[in-house]
Amino acid sequence: MSAVTVFGLCAAAAVGLGLYGLIANPQPLRKIIAFNLLGSGVFLMFGIVGRRGAAAGFGNDPVPQALVITGVVVAFSATALAIALLLRLFQIAGSTTLNSRAAASARSDPSGH
Template sequence: MTSGATVFGLCAAVAVGLGLYGLITNPQPLRKIIAFNVLGSGVFLLFGVVGRRGAAAGIGNDPVPQALVITGVVVAFAATALAIALLLRLFQKTGTTTLCSDVRPSACSDPSGD
């Protein structure tokens, strides 16, 4: 029989693994942002499991991992909002959400003529 901390720990490992896989394999920036958020959620879940393990031993909840998770969620939200705003600005300026990877300068010219 497995404990709740073990199940949550395994879910955290799966979320971190999926996030890393998405960051490495997806070339689209929006998918990378989503994969980064999945990875962060796995880390937050892992910190929550670490903080809860002390309560299972009768010690009581450790407030430090809880404070780290709350702070991390706020920072992740702000970073995601900034990344999406930059991605929207890139789309407005170039008409695409990918950066030019071609070496020729004429291939990277602005399609709108600005």
């Protein structure tokens, strides 16, 4: 088994786990973490493709590498925006639930404010 296979399977599993967490976990912060896990798996896939494209004296194709670097920074800024939204929601509503009925009842009882 080569490094490409081992880490490729790992990346596929990370995508699957992230997707499951994104759907199945009710807490928004956990959804954000799961989404980051999913993204990390996708980035690793780029790395696998780049590793297989090793040529011309480079151990990894520079083009997917550059795309992943851009992607990591964009993912970070998206995460920061998502967390800022979440914290603002918590500040206003006193809860972080995405369930609209529960949010309405939390608003009428501003215990967390």
